Amino acid sequence: xxxxxxxxxxxxxxxxxxxxxxxxxxxxxxxxxxxxxxxxxxxxxxxxxxxxxxxxxxxxxxxxxxxxxxxxxxxxxxxxxxxxxxxxxxxxxxxxxxxxxxxxxxxxxxxxxxxxxxxxxxxxxxxxxxxxxxxxxxxxxxxxxxxxxxxxxxxxxxxxxxxxxxxxxxxxxxxxxxxxx
Numbered sequence: 764x765x766x767x768x769x770x771x772x773x774x775x776x777x778x779x780x781x782x783x784x785x786x787x788x789x790x791x792x793x794x795x796x797x798x799x800x801x802x803x804x805x806x807x808x809x810x811x812x813x814x815x816x817x818x819x820x821x822x823x824x825x826x827x828x829x830x831x832x833x834x835x836x837x838x839x840x841x842x843x844x845x846x847x848x849x850x851x852x853x854x855x856x857x858x859x860x861x862x863x864x865x866x867x868x869x870x871x872x873x874x875x876x877x878x879x880x881x882x883x884x885x886x887x888x889x890x891x892x893x894x895x896x897x898x899x900x901x902x903x904x905x906x907x908x909x910x911x912x913x914x915x916x917x918x919x920x921x922x923x924x925x926x927x928x929x930x931x932x933x934x935x936x937x938x939x940x941x942x943x944x
Contacts, residue, residue: 765826765827765828765927766793766822766828766829767795768794768795768830768846770839772804772836772839773805773806773833774806774864774913775805775806776913777832777864777912777913777919778794780916781829784920785923785927788927788932788933790927793815793820794814795814796813796815796816796817797839797840805836822852826927827859827860828849828860829861830861830862831863831866832864832866834865837868840866840869841869850870859907859926860907861923862907863909863910863915864883864913865883865884866883867887867909868883868887868891871890872892875907876891879894880897881895881902881904881909882898882900884911900915901919924936
């Protein structure tokens with residue numbers, strides 16, 4: 764199970780690309796609302812109904828936490844104490860964590876990026892406390908995947924598929940979408 768976390772103001776392309784590609788790869792994926800209600804509005808006014816509320820999510824069966832960016836979505840994720848505790852737990856258990864665009868700031872503020880390579884949306888580098896900033900569009904280091912922004916969402920999602928199911932599965936999904944890796 765992969766949980767893609769939604770806060771008010773999340774970046775729709777980043778969230779939906781991940782959900783879509785992971786489901787195409789046969790990876791069970793659900794959206795999790797951190798707002799206390801299932802309806803969540805994205806940064807560009809797209810209203811969605813999350814699959815589950817944060818308090819009802821079963822993190823014991825979850826193998827990856829994904830954080831889409833967007834503003835104020837990333838700052839709203841950063842302000843959620845329960846999510847921060849789950850991130851600490853996942854990091855300590857060496858379970859996968861992925862964040863794109865502005866959302867790596869959540870990992871930086873939590874100290875999860877110390878000693879790891881990471882990337883983010885340009886201008887947010889100062890928020891990645893302790894990270895070695897990498898110029899790559901998608902960076903994977905020690906069970907943490909980060910990416911730069913909406914234009915890199917496909918590569919980000921395919922990297923997640925590759926890490927969870929293997930490169931062959933990611934290549935298969937990409938080919939089905941006519942996407943050249």
